Amino acid sequence: MTRVVIAPDSFKGTITAADAAAAIARGWLTADSTADIVLRPMADGGEGTVSAFAAAVTGSRRMPLTVDGPAGVPVATDWLLLPASDDAPNGTAVIDLASTSGIELLDELRPFGAHSRGFGQAIAAALDHGVSRLVLGIGSSASTDGGIGMLSALGARFLDVEGIEVESGARGLLRVAHADLSELRAAPEILVLSDVTNPFTGPRGAAHVFGPQKGLVDAADRDGVDAALVRLAELLELDASTSGAGAAGGVGGALVAWGARLVPGAGEVARLISLASEVSAADVVITGEGSYDGQSGDGKVPSFVAALAADADVPALIVAGRITDDADRALFAASASLTELAGSADAALADPARWLTAAGTVLAETRTERARASRSVDFRAD
Template sequence: MRIVIAPDSLKGTATAADTADAVRSGWVAERPDDVVTTVPMADGGEGTIAAFAAAFPGAERVSVTVTGPAGTPVDTHWLRLPDGRAVVELAATSGLPLLAGALQPETATSRGFGEAIAAALDAGATGLVLGIGGSASTDGGRPVLEALGLVVAADGGLDRSALRALPAGGVVVLSDVTSPLLGPAGAVAVFGPQKGVTPESAPALEARLADWAGRFPEVDPATPGAGAAGGVGFGLIAWGATVASGARAVADVLGLPALLDGADVVVTGEGRFDEQSAAGKVPSVVRALAAEHAPGARVLLVAGEVEAPLDDYDAAASLVVLATQTTGEPDDALRDPLRFARIAGQRLARLVG
């Protein structure tokens, strides 16, 4: 059979490439005669640069030091594509894992992302591809625009005279969510808790975002994607960027639709499969593409944790469940995720067989 393995990373524990290789290893151990193709995916969050680097062998990683989410320096990089565009990944400059568990819901900043964008523009980037998943902050993207030259006066006025112009090739934002900036489906309500926002601190953060949005009356805070990355989506929209589905854009760059043609089985996955997964995350995009390009294929899921119904998948493997069954310690799935990804691949191959 023809098998396509196209997972996202297991956030904070394993890259998409390593995850795909581990699942493949388990699969071929059970079914060595299958033809297995791996396509490591991303949705604009962690692993976006790696996905583009794999798609463009001539791409160059450019080192840069920026202000990290805690305000301390972070050594990271952006990616120069052969056509002159730059790929900048927020997770690598201002991402939640960079806080090392010390969540800072009120003070975490996205400034480093803006600094990396500015560095790419200074280096002559003709266009920008910006992945904004995995943020640590809920600041509306204000520090990003300030790093790009916007001056915010004490009275709330904006001086845009020094704000960097968009490059000639435009700015495309890869977002894994479609949330608005404000309200019960917005940045604070939906994504704040995972960044340490409590019910007591949420109203102040919501008010701060509303005040920030009020300074851009020409931008609708309800625009899909404005709430992505703690409101960085809103800030980039205000700058003039265009928001696109992160996972779908990455899939197109990697040529995934063509690779799915004629596949018998498609395996996708992510760290936590939950109610947000259906809103543009990698598994939902891969599943939709499989339905279009390989309508008879069985679609299987590998996830660290499964917290949502699996109605759209033929079978699934949870690494936490596998760890519990194998060692009796569910936390082993975090300590050694690739071991259990291999077991997941073998179990799913056995099930298909």
């Protein structure tokens, strides 16, 4: 019996990591019906973080709530409660920014109006529940508000020169002159999952690097927001050069100021779902993501999973929406591209579950064919 661990990331904007893993499993079982399948959907702190933990951790519970979305429109979402443990006796809350204040929740980019308040409201709900620890994924932010929306939902007040509380979003950030943190809620243990190393401010900071993705296309606008972030860092007593503080439009820095610890997303998710032990007991490991390309290096899920598999001397395979010419194929024994299987990117995007299932079958058949060709041929060799 073949033991297959399936640990993909989400295929951003098309299918969650949990659904992708299930689809690949269905395909593999079509060709190898006796396989022992272990689903360990992964995340690096972005879209699908909550779903990855929900699929991997027995006894976890989704806790529904409604928050103010990034444009102020109510969003029905949830946070995840993990069971109590020795190091978190009242349980751990897993919350991702993508499902509360994420860019996918916008109907159009709102560079000055979008905010992170909903993320803070979800955190507040978890604190009200009494959790011992927060695990926060901060990928896919819709705003560059420096985290003032989130901190406001947790009790902080940000005031203009006249002492009037500013609105959330970059528009409010530009007017911040004072920060009243006297009512800011006490922070429990907080782990922030992110693969971003950018500082809070400067040419590599939140406004200049990530602002354009959120609508800050004018250089003067980015300069203005960056100057406002410099001022905010002083008010929060935050070292603006902190690695990762620029993540999520500055939410990373606001969380550091609150007492959080920034950790590499994929590695921490893997630790919390015991991925390494599952990989070490496997015969084959499958990972994947939407686009496997030259940027899928350190910190991304496929390269991280491939490294775990190499350490355990287990062959790793990859499924991706597309695989570009500059991708490092040497990490994997075999690969499957949904675009190639479907015939076009549009066809693959229209029905990702179908083509992920097909990819699972192709990879299982490839393994079987290679084993039949010669028992002396190691499947890991291309």
